[in-house]
Amino acid sequence: MQAADKHIVIGTIGSDAHMIGAWVLQKGLAAAGFGVTLLGAAVPQEEFVNAAIETHADAILVSSLYGMGILDCEGLRDKCVEAGLKNILLYAGGNVAAPLELQSNWPEIEKRFTEMGFNRVYRNTVTVNEVVAALKSDLGIDS
Amino acid sequence: MFTEKVANKRLTDEEFFRIRREEVLSQWETGKDIENLQECIAAAKELSEGKNHALRFLEAKRNGTFILIPQFGRALTEYMIEGITYVESETGLVPDGAWNLYSDSYTRKKEFRKAAAGIERSRKEGMSMLNGWPIVNFGVEEARKITKASKLPLHFVTCDEDARLASEIALAAGWTANSVTSLQECISHSTTITLADEIRLMQYDARLAARYQEGGVPQCPWNTSHLTGYDSPGYHSFVHVSEAVLAAEQGVKCQFLSHGIGMNLLQDIAMIRVSEKLCYEYCARMGYEGVEFVAGVFPFLGAWPPRDDESNAMIAWNAAIPALGGFPGMILKCQDEAFATPTKEGMARSVRLARHMLTVMGSQRIPESAALRQEEAMIELEVRTLLEKCLEIGDGDMAVGLCKGVAAGWVDTMVTPWRHNPGKVLLVRDAQGAVRYLDAGNVPLPAEVKQYHLAKIAERESRDGRKANMDMVVEDLQFASKLP
Numbered sequence: 001m002q003a004a005d006k007h008i009v010i011g012t013i014g015s016d017a018h019m020i021g022a023w024v025l026q027k028g029l030a031a032a033g034f035g036v037t038l039l040g041a042a043v044p045q046e047e048f049v050n051a052a053i054e055t056h057a058d059a060i061l062v063s064s065l066y067g068m069g070i071l072d073c074e075g076l077r078d079k080c081v082e083a084g085l086k087n088i089l090l091y092a093g094g095n096v097a098a099p100l101e102l103q104s105n106w107p108e109i110e111k112r113f114t115e116m117g118f119n120r121v122y123r124n125t126v127t128v129n130e131v132v133a134a135l136k137s138d139l140g141i142d143s
Numbered sequence: 144m145f146t147e148k149v150a151n152k153r154l155t156d157e158e159f160f161r162i163r164r165e166e167v168l169s170q171w172e173t174g175k176d177i178e179n180l181q182e183c184i185a186a187a188k189e190l191s192e193g194k195n196h197a198l199r200f201l202e203a204k205r206n207g208t209f210i211l212i213p214q215f216g217r218a219l220t221e222y223m224i225e226g227i228t229y230v231e232s233e234t235g236l237v238p239d240g241a242w243n244l245y246s247d248s249y250t251r252k253k254e255f256r257k258a259a260a261g262i263e264r265s266r267k268e269g270m271s272m273l274n275g276w277p278i279v280n281f282g283v284e285e286a287r288k289i290t291k292a293s294k295l296p297l298h299f300v301t302c303d304e305d306a307r308l309a310s311e312i313a314l315a316a317g318w319t320a321n322s323v324t325s326l327q328e329c330i331s332h333s334t335t336i337t338l339a340d341e342i343r344l345m346q347y348d349a350r351l352a353a354r355y356q357e358g359g360v361p362q363c364p365w366n367t368s369h370l371t372g373y374d375s376p377g378y379h380s381f382v383h384v385s386e387a388v389l390a391a392e393q394g395v396k397c398q399f400l401s402h403g404i405g406m407n408l409l410q411d412i413a414m415i416r417v418s419e420k421l422c423y424e425y426c427a428r429m430g431y432e433g434v435e436f437v438a439g440v441f442p443f444l445g446a447w448p449p450r451d452d453e454s455n456a457m458i459a460w461n462a463a464i465p466a467l468g469g470f471p472g473m474i475l476k477c478q479d480e481a482f483a484t485p486t487k488e489g490m491a492r493s494v495r496l497a498r499h500m501l502t503v504m505g506s507q508r509i510p511e512s513a514a515l516r517q518e519e520a521m522i523e524l525e526v527r528t529l530l531e532k533c534l535e536i537g538d539g540d541m542a543v544g545l546c547k548g549v550a551a552g553w554v555d556t557m558v559t560p561w562r563h564n565p566g567k568v569l570l571v572r573d574a575q576g577a578v579r580y581l582d583a584g585n586v587p588l589p590a591e592v593k594q595y596h597l598a599k600i601a602e603r604e605s606r607d608g609r610k611a612n613m614d615m616v617v618e619d620l621q622f623a624s625k626l627p
Binding site: 012014015016017018019020023024027040041042066067068070071095097098099100101102103104123124125 | 482560
């Protein structure tokens with residue numbers, strides 16, 4: 001299996017206008033050979049799901065920098081399941097919690113995102129290479 | 144949203160009150176508490192006594208002193224009051240301070256039901272699950288509690304597309320600064336709204352501020368160029384001057400010019416000087432008399448480093464630039480910036496850090512130099528070219544010219560979520576860290592300016608031993624956030 005056979009949908013979720021994370025990731029994933037659809041900023045859950053259906057995506061990468069990522073990501077897995085995307089990979093990354101006491105308690109963040117049906121959640125310090133390696137591993141791509 | 148054409152023209156009383164009734168107060172139930180504008184203005188006058196934004200800022204400008212401006216926003220009123228009183232009492236921020244208070248992003252997008260759910264969720268979890276204070280859900284009486292709890296002027300960050308109801312509530316509570324923007328909101332926070340619609344929304348906010356001013360409550364709305372954090376200095380200044388003219392037409396008499404900076408000392412100081420100079424010049428030229436401008440710095444809006452030590456370096460340097468430039472307004476970010484919304488402890492630390500910078504720097508200011516003069520000259524040439532083209536193509540109307548400029552592709556910047564931005568511009572840093580056009584797209588840069596930028600980029604290419612390209616553009620986005 002090659003990266004070129006896989007398609008990734010990327011965007012910044014909710015009411016969040018921060019673009020840079022998703023923008024940098026899009027460039028990096030495309031350079032690594034993945035097919036990439038960048039939805040831009042302030043993307044509702046429905047738009048992620050619709051784009052994933054249209055592009056036959058293998059993963060949805062959700063960026064959230066403004067601190068309300070937990071509220072914005074709740075229910076996304078259910079929407080994917082309803083749309084027949086039961087097994088699609090869901091990653092989140094950024095500053096996903098507004099209160100510092102929560103954002104700095106990373107095991108709690110991971111627990112919450114696991115409970116929400118996400119496969120991985122990253123801090124905003126994550127690099128493109130780490131994401132590429134994770135996608136290759138999760139999607140069974142030869143590296 | 145709107146059918147009429149946009150024009151830089153003052154809203155008549157009839158238009159203002161029709162919009163207020165039909166489009167603004169009806170947005171949420173708390174709008175009914177501020178129906179009587181005369182009563183709101185009278186209340187604001189009393190509540191803002193002794194802590195008026197415009198009066199304090201103009202005084203600082205006259206005296207050559209500085210105002211430190213921490214920022215804060217939490218989901219519940221009690222958290223707001225706790226944070227504000229903590230910083231004011233722990234740091235000696237009073238009297239030479241002001242507050243930049245922001246709402247959560249749901250409120251900024253008028254998603255008041257989501258904000259309501261966020262309030263409930265915050266109460267349930269016992270912590271702020273929203274990234275700001277939902278002013279519209281709480282309404283004017285709660286906002287007045289915050290006014291009474293603070294001894295300082297309050298500015299409400301009315302950012303994002305339609306902040307009219309939030310703005311109404313803030314001013315009725317005695318906060319004495321909202322925002323007068325246009326391109327700023329499109330570039331920073333919007334995806335699909337047209338510039339013409341954004342200008343019309345802003346005209347209401349500006350007219351509202353002017354009404355309070357006319358009613359005896361001086362106002363100093365923020366005219367901002369925070370943008371994406373990765374924009375050219377010329378674009379910043381152009382945004383300020385265009386916003387200044389549009390707000391002045393609505394009757395705004397005092398504006399705070401909050402510049403997002405790139406953190407290159409010479410270039411930032413040159414940019415702010417050019418903005419202030421041209422704001423005065425173009426307002427006078429267009430017949431708006433007696434408009435005052437107070438310059439300030441908003442810390443770098445790009446990515447911040449995820450560690451305290453490096454963050455402290457950023458906070459200090461972002462304070463040194465307005466100090467050396469002699470610009471009165473110093474907005475502060477804090478160590479929490481890379482991770483979460485600011486805590487009260489983090490904000491207090493930043494206030495102390497910035498104040499000590501002022502103490503040790505004393506009255507040192509940047510010396511005049513050929514390099515500074517050249518930087519100013521280059522920015523001024525770029526901004527004048529854009530402004531003149533706007534006025535020419537808009538037949539003397541700045542609003543029309545701006546909209547046409549974006550549509551035609553010669554008003555442009557990079558990495559914005561706004562879909563109407565042409566997005567052909569590419570910027571990199573030069574050998575000294577100043578921001579330069581690698582590709583100016585269709586921006587009508589005078590040949591002299593274009594060559595200046597390319598020559599500066601060539602210096603970096605020769606230093607680094609490689610050509611400037613897209614990789615360098617992407618790399619530069621993270622120049623301040625990477626840890627060694």
